[in-house]
Amino acid sequence: QKEVEQNSGPLSVPEGAIASLNCTYSDRGSQSFFWYRQYSGKSPELIMSIYSNGDKEDGRFTAQLNKASQYVSLLIRDSQPSDSATYLCAVAFLVDKIIFGKGTRLHILP
């Protein structure tokens, strides 16, 4: 059974600080990794994708992938109240399927 694990939170972070969201996955053959943001009552929207080991930066967001440790993370710098949402980690396994984690609720404290 392929799994994607996230801490459900809530993770509370002061405004302006760095928010760190973590995700582990079970299958070593996983190829593609995604972070989605979901506001309450809305659908998930893609914010980052990462395919190779290391860091990938996009504005205030940095995705980090460590395939040896089966670990992917998302860092949000200079956190804003508008970053308050649930963040879903998604992992694409070899056999054409994406598994979503249950999400981490992030709360940015003004």
Added chain:
Amino acid sequence: DVKVTQSSRYLVKRTGEKVFLECVQDMDHENMFWYRQDPGLGLRLIYFSYDVKMKEKGDIPEGYSVSREKKERFSLILESASTNQTSMYLCASSPQSGGETQYFGPGTRLLVL
């Protein structure tokens, strides 16, 4: 921009009714998916399709069926709605198989009384 639309944002149905949820994407994507999302359970895959007239069961297909007669449209059917099918239903599409990004529609919140 990819656009995925769903026929209704909110639906209220009675137990036993047949319910149709429609999803349309405008980017010529091969793959389409139906999920339901419930608190504490996350996103669960109901059905998916890689091509017209093709369907595959996801993790929780019981009580649901799907139809894909045209590439851009993927319908989810609740043959006889039950209260435990009250949920948020999300449609998604992606351009090809093999781990491509999925783009989600706005969701349909279904209440079955």
